[in-house]
Amino acid sequence: MTSDRDISTDDLSQVARRRLAWTRFWGQGPLHSLGTSFAGNYADAIGTFWQGEFAACRSHETILDIGCGNGPLAKILIDLYPEDGPEWTGIDLSNPRPTWIAQLVEAAAKRVRFRGGVLAEELPFEASSFDLVVSQFGIEYSDLSRSQPEVMRVLKPTGRLALVVHHAQSLPVYVSRQELRHLEFLSRSDFLESAAMMIPYFALLNDVESRARLQSDPRATEARQRFDAAQHEIQKRVVGEPIPDLLTDVQIFVQDCFCAAVSAGAPPALDRLSGYRALLEDSRLRLEDLVRSALDEAGILALQERFESAKGRAARSSLNALSVNDQVFGWALRVS
Numbered sequence: 447m448t449s450d451r452d453i454s455t456d457d458l459s460q461v462a463r464r465r466l467a468w469t470r471f472w473g474q475g476p477l478h479s480l481g482t483s484f485a486g487n488y489a490d491a492i493g494t495f496w497q498g499e500f501a502a503c504r505s506h507e508t509i510l511d512i513g514c515g516n517g518p519l520a521k522i523l524i525d526l527y528p529e530d531g532p533e534w535t536g537i538d539l540s541n542p543r544p545t546w547i548a549q550l551v552e553a554a555a556k557r558v559r560f561r562g563g564v565l566a567e568e569l570p571f572e573a574s575s576f577d578l579v580v581s582q583f584g585i586e587y588s589d590l591s592r593s594q595p596e597v598m599r600v601l602k603p604t605g606r607l608a609l610v611v612h613h614a615q616s617l618p619v620y621v622s623r624q625e626l627r628h629l630e631f632l633s634r635s636d637f638l639e640s641a642a643m644m645i646p647y648f649a650l651l652n653d654v655e656s657r658a659r660l661q662s663d664p665r666a667t668e669a670r671q672r673f674d675a676a677q678h679e680i681q682k683r684v685v686g687e688p689i690p691d692l693l694t695d696v697q698i699f700v701q702d703c704f705c706a707a708v709s710a711g712a713p714p715a716l717d718r719l720s721g722y723r724a725l726l727e728d729s730r731l732r733l734e735d736l737v738r739s740a741l742d743e744a745g746i747l748a749l750q751e752r753f754e755s756a757k758g759r760a761a762r763s764s765l766n767a768l769s770v771n772d773q774v775f776g777w778a779l780r781v782s
């Protein structure tokens with residue numbers, strides 16, 4: 447039987463693992479987490495939604511961004527109000543690394559505040575602190591039964607809410623499901639393990655004598671056959687997959703590690719490979735969270751209803767599905 451203590455320790459390690467996975471992700475410098483869909487900042491329907499929301503702000507209003515990451519919404523806000531304007535505070539479970547703020551002029555920089563290591567479920571702010579609470583693919587990652595009352599607590603009675611939330615039928619959720627399947631396949635496959643076994647042999651290719659010995663080394667032959675078999679399995683899988691990118695990226699990365707072994711030796715190539723395996727594990731956690739947090743129609747209607755009833759009888763709200771290139775991308779919910 448599981449005791450309360452076991453449950454809380456387990457929950458804590460879940461939070462710690464996710465914090466680390468997201469911190470490492472933001473540390474690589476992306477502005478947001480949908481780099482394959484939006485090369486710069488959010489654009490199209492999502493960019494337009496946020497520009498409209500921020501354009502309606504009055505100067506010196508206070509904005510709280512839940513699950514802010516590296517601050518794409520803050521960037522949209524500052525691009526709109528480079529001199530003077532609303533103040534933005536972003537909270538995130540992880541520790542974001544928003545390098546773009548180093549380029550801001552002082553007047554803009556002092557209106558942007560990142561608070562890493564903060565849970566949406568336990569907001570460290572006084573009641574009625576914010577005019578607008580926003581979240582772009584953020585609040586739904588939290589435990590909504592605890593974060594929603596927290597949001598209402600820190601929102602002023604006259605405050606507004608604007609959220610873009612993962613849609614269960616959206617393109618990002620579809621792609622994430624495919625990638626999770628590929629990651630599950632990789633965890634069962636021998637590909638990365640057999641690649642690690644090959645690296646010391648690649649490191650010997652630089653030396654003429656060692657290379658000659660390799661030809662007659664049965665262990666080298668066995669390692670190569672093992673790797674070839676695993677590679678063949680991946681190739682078979684790539685053909686016919688609608689979105690095989692993750693699998694082709696992994697193959698390219700392994701080839702790079704082999705090149706690194708030839709030019710720099712086995713230890714740095716093995717380090718690169720094990721760092722990459724840790725990144726794949728981080729991806730798995732992030733993708734699992736994304737898929738789990740996506741809301742279907744019943745889920746988003748329940749969230750809308752929750753915020754509306756917390757706001758009281760005068761509440762007004764709107765709910766739309768946002769599409770980009772004719773593909774559903776997320777739910778847009780406004781409550782005031």
Ligand SMILES: C[S@@+](CC[C@H](N)C(=O)[O-])C[C@H]1O[C@@H](n2cnc3c(N)ncnc32)[C@H](O)[C@@H]1O
Nearest residue numbers: 468478479513514515539540565566582587588
């Ligand atoms: C998909 S990213 C979105 C980041 C950003 N809003 C954007 O659009 O790029 C989700 C973010 O939510 C954060 N997050 C997940 N659970 C959270 C929680 N319970 N409280 C606060 N932040 C959380 C993650 O650390 C991550 O940075």
